[in-house]
Ligand SMILES: Nc1ncnc2c1ncn2[C@@H]1O[C@H](COP(=O)(O)OP(=O)(O)O)[C@@H](O)[C@H]1O
C-alpha cells in the first residue's frame with residue numbers, strides 16, 4: 504500500500520487556525536494557531552485545565568469544531584462548513600491509559616486498525632512496527648502476559664501501524680514510573696522521528712516537552728502564549744509565566760533605574776523597560792553561580808546543601824535588610840556541597856535571568 508503521506512517537501516502538514524471553543528458559557532480556547540509539518544513534533548505544554556486535551560480532541564474530530572479551521576496540506580478536516588469524521592482524518596491517538604483488547608493477541612491488536620491492507624501487507628506492517636518498539640517476539644502473546652511498559656510499547660505500535668498523517672499523544676507517559684517513562688519517551692522519540700506524521704504531544708512537564716519537541720507551544724487559560732524551538736523558549740521566555748513553566752525560578756522584585764534593576768546580587772540589565780517601572784526579576788537556580796572564595800558580587804550564607812545526583816541544590820540566604828534575608832536556590836555541579844552556616848560568593852549568569860513588568 505502506498506502511503507498518502509509520502510508527499511513532497513512543500514507539504515504543509517497540520518495547520519490549525521483561529522480555533523475558538525466554548526463549553527456552555529466557558530470559553531476554553533481562544534484563537535489557537537498551530538502548524539506542524541510532516542515529520543515534525545510539536546509539544547503543547549501548559550498547566551492542567553488550560554485546554555490542551557480540548558485542542559487535541561478538536562484536531563481528532565472527537566469534538567465538533569465551533570470557530571476556526573483545521574487542515575492537512577490542502578485538505579480541510581474541519582471548518583465552518585465541513586467536518587470530516589474522525590475515522591476519515593487518518594489520525595491516531597495515544598492516551599495515558601492505552602488499553603489493549605484483552606481477547607486479542609499482540610499481533611491482532613496491532614493489526615486491528617489496518618482495514619484497507621491485504622493480509623500480506625498487514626502481516627508485514629504488524630511485524631515492522633512491533634520490531635520498531637522491540638516487541639516482535641511477543642506477537643502471539645495476550646496482553647495480560649505483558650508488563651505495563653510492554654503493553655504501552657504495543658499500544659504505541661498499534662497507534663503507528665496505520666501510518667497516520669496526524670499523531671496525537673495526550674500525556675502518554677504520565678502513568679509510568681520515572682525509569683520506565685524515560686525509556687518510553689526515548690523509544691517514542693525515535694519512532695516519531697522516523698515517521699512522516701505531524702505529531703502533537705500534550706504534556707504538563709517542561710522537561711518532557713523539551714525532550715520530545717522540535718517545537719513547544721506554551722498554553723495558558725486557552726491561549727498559546729509562546730511557540731518556538733525549546734531553546735528559544737528556555738532562553739527567551741516572553742513572560743514570567745513561560746519562564747516559570749520551565750522550572751522553579753527565584754523571584755525578586757525591583758524597579759528600573761537607568762535601564763537596570765538593582766538587586767541584592769548586583770545590577771541586572773532591563774533594556775526596553777520604562778524608567779521607574781516595577782518589575783519582577785526571575786533567576787533560574789543555575790543562574791546563581793556559587794564560589795567558595797575569590798571574586799564575589801554578593802555574599803550568601805548556606806542554609807543547607809542537598810546532593811540531587813548530577814547537580815546539587817543549595818539553599819542560600821542573602822542579606823536584604825529584612826529578617827532572615829532573601830532565600831534563594833542555586834543549582835551547582837553535584838560535588839559542590841558547602842556546609843551549613845558557611846559563607847559563599849554569588850554571581851549572576853544573565854543568560855538565565857529575566858526581567859518582566861510586575862504581574
Ligand atoms: N466535556 C466538557 N464539558 C465541559 N467542560 C469541559 C469539558 N472538557 C473540558 N472542559 C473544561 O475545559 C477546560 C479545558 O480542559 P482540557 O482541555 O481538558 O484541559 P487540559 O487538557 O489542558 O487539562 C477545563 O476548564 C475543563 O474543565
Ligand SMILES: [Mg+2]
Nearest residue numbers: 555556557673
Ligand atoms: Mg488534558
